Amino acid sequence: MNLEFVKNKVTQSGLKFTHQRMVIYNALYNAEEHPTAELVFDQIKLANPTVSLGTVYKTLDSFVQAGIIQKFMDQNGLMRFDAIVEAHSHLYCMESHEIRDYRNVELEKLLNEFIQSHPIAGFQVDEISVVFKGFKKPEIFN
Amino acid sequence: MNLEFVKNKVTQSGLKFTHQRMVIYNALYNAEEHPTAELVFDQIKLANPTVSLGTVYKTLDSFVQAGIIQKFMDQNGLMRFDAIVEAHSHLYCMESHEIRDYRNVELEKLLNEFIQSHPIAGFQVDEISVVFKGFKKPEIFN
DNA sequence: TCGCAAATGATAATGGTTATCTATTAGAAA
DNA sequence: TTTCTAATAGATAACCATTATCATTTGCGA
Numbered sequence: 335m336n337l338e339f340v341k342n343k344v345t346q347s348g349l350k351f352t353h354q355r356m357v358i359y360n361a362l363y364n365a366e367e368h369p370t371a372e373l374v375f376d377q378i379k380l381a382n383p384t385v386s387l388g389t390v391y392k393t394l395d396s397f398v399q400a401g402i403i404q405k406f407m408d409q410n411g412l413m414r415f416d417a418i419v420e421a422h423s424h425l426y427c428m429e430s431h432e433i434r435d436y437r438n439v440e441l442e443k444l445l446n447e448f449i450q451s452h453p454i455a456g457f458q459v460d461e462i463s464v465v466f467k468g469f470k471k472p473e474i475f476n
Numbered sequence: 477m478n479l480e481f482v483k484n485k486v487t488q489s490g491l492k493f494t495h496q497r498m499v500i501y502n503a504l505y506n507a508e509e510h511p512t513a514e515l516v517f518d519q520i521k522l523a524n525p526t527v528s529l530g531t532v533y534k535t536l537d538s539f540v541q542a543g544i545i546q547k548f549m550d551q552n553g554l555m556r557f558d559a560i561v562e563a564h565s566h567l568y569c570m571e572s573h574e575i576r577d578y579r580n581v582e583l584e585k586l587l588n589e590f591i592q593s594h595p596i597a598g599f600q601v602d603e604i605s606v607v608f609k610g611f612k613k614p615e616i617f618n
Numbered sequence: 619t620c621g622c623a624a625a626t627g628a629t630a631a632t633g634g635t636t637a638t639c640t641a642t643t644a645g646a647a648a
Numbered sequence: 649t650t651t652c653t654a655a656t657a658g659a660t661a662a663c664c665a666t667t668a669t670c671a672t673t674t675g676c677g678a
Contacts, residue, residue, distance in 0.1 A: 350644050350655060372634080386658045391635065393656090411553040411665085412634075425599050434599075441590060448583060449608070457567050457576075460610040464587075466596065467603040492624065492675050514665080528627045533666065535625090553634085554665075619678105626673070637662070648651075 347400035354385050358393045359417070362403060368414040368424075368433045406463075408433060423464035436466060489542035496527050500535045501559070504545060510556040510566075510575050548605075550575060565606035578608060 340359050344351050361377040362369065369377070375390045394415050397403040404416045409426060414433065423436045445462045482501050486493050503519040504511065511519070517532045536557050539545040546558045551568060556575065565578045587604045 352644070352656070354657070370634085384658080388636085388659075389657055395636095396656095407549055407551050407553050409549050411549050411555070413553070425596065427599075428602070436596065438594065440594070444586060444590060445606075448586060452580065452582070454567065454578065454608065456613045457569075457608070458610045458613065459608045460570070461608075463607050463609065465605050465607075466591070466599070466601045467605065468599055468601040471598045471600065494625065494675070496626070512665085526627080530628075530667085531626055537667095538625090621678090622674105622676100624673100624675080626671105628671090629669085631668070632666085634665100635663080638660085640657105640659090642655105642657070644653105644655080646652090646654105648649100 343402050344397075347402060349396060349400055354382075354389055355393055355396075357382050357385065358390055359397065359402075362394070362397075362415055363417040365417075368406075368408075368416050368435075370412050370414055374415070421461060421463070423466065425470075426465050426467045427470045428467055429469050432470065436464075485544050486539075489544060491538055491542055496524075496531055497535055497538075499524050499527065500532055501539065501544075504536070504539075504557055505559045507559075510548075510550075510558050510577075512554050512556055516557070563603065563605070565608065567612075568607050568609045569612045570609055571611050574612065578606075 337356070340356055340363075341351050343359060344355050349355065357378050358374060361374050365374070365377070367373075371391045371394055372387065374394065375385075375387045378385060378390075394403065394405070398405050398415075401419065404419055405413055406416070406424075408414050408431075410431065416435075418435065420437075421442065423438070423441065425434045425436050426432075441464070442462075445464070449459050449462065479498070482498055482505075483493050485501060486497050491497065499520050500516060503516050507516070507519070509515075513533045513536055514529065516536065517527075517529045520527060520532075536545065536547070540547045540557075543561065546561055547555055548558070548566075550556050550573075552573065558577075560577065562579070563584065565580070565583065567576045567578050568574075583606070587606070591601050591604065
């Protein structure tokens, strides 16, 4: 992971660049799934035993405020974080509760066109998020 | 509200019919928004002061297990309940945090066709839920 | 009407998240 | 480089929606 890249990410929004922020951004950026604060904490604590869980929470929240990461609530009420800021949909496995990204420009186009041509009375749509619920086929999903 | 309708709803899935279940189903069925357990509790407690919050939680959960209502997690990590079991999308107001139903058969058709023609490798989709995030126009939305 | 499994009510426990408060530190200014 | 200060980190307690526990009550089939 490029230190300069992370430093720029953190600094660009006026946040001070600290070791903790470096490590936490890094862990999130490299995570396969959409980790909770606790999962990020577990990921970094071996190499950084002095970083506290509270700092992980606060740091992730700072990143969200700064717009360099996203967060969302999963079906179990856990806050999950995501280094990808672009709009995207999710796959949710109802068995394993895993959550993966799903991006498809055709789908985005389809939805945008739909909402353009079918405006909702009394409501202005800024963002459309789709969750595909189902079951992963284990042999391929990992 | 028709007592027989509620009684059938509750009984059809093998649940015993109690006063509490009558009152709780009723409150949910007539709710405009998608209430939390606590909101349902507030709704019924004046007329039913002996019903406990724990019972509301347990009862709503029984209904979900029985398939006669739905539940979902909102963006703030609150569990919300919904008497409408048919698949439908939601409007989420980022200002007031209100959640409303949105049903559109064209949209459902569009999404089903999309997923038919664009199967996701390693994942079997059973349900598609869409959240339109934006802002309500107060004069119309209520 | 009886008997019992299911449901209720009261209460405590859980656990993810947030708040608080003191010590530390990044980064601007001198 | 040194100094200064607001921002940040760490430790800890508090919060609060939800769940678990358990004794009591009750719907409903026999």
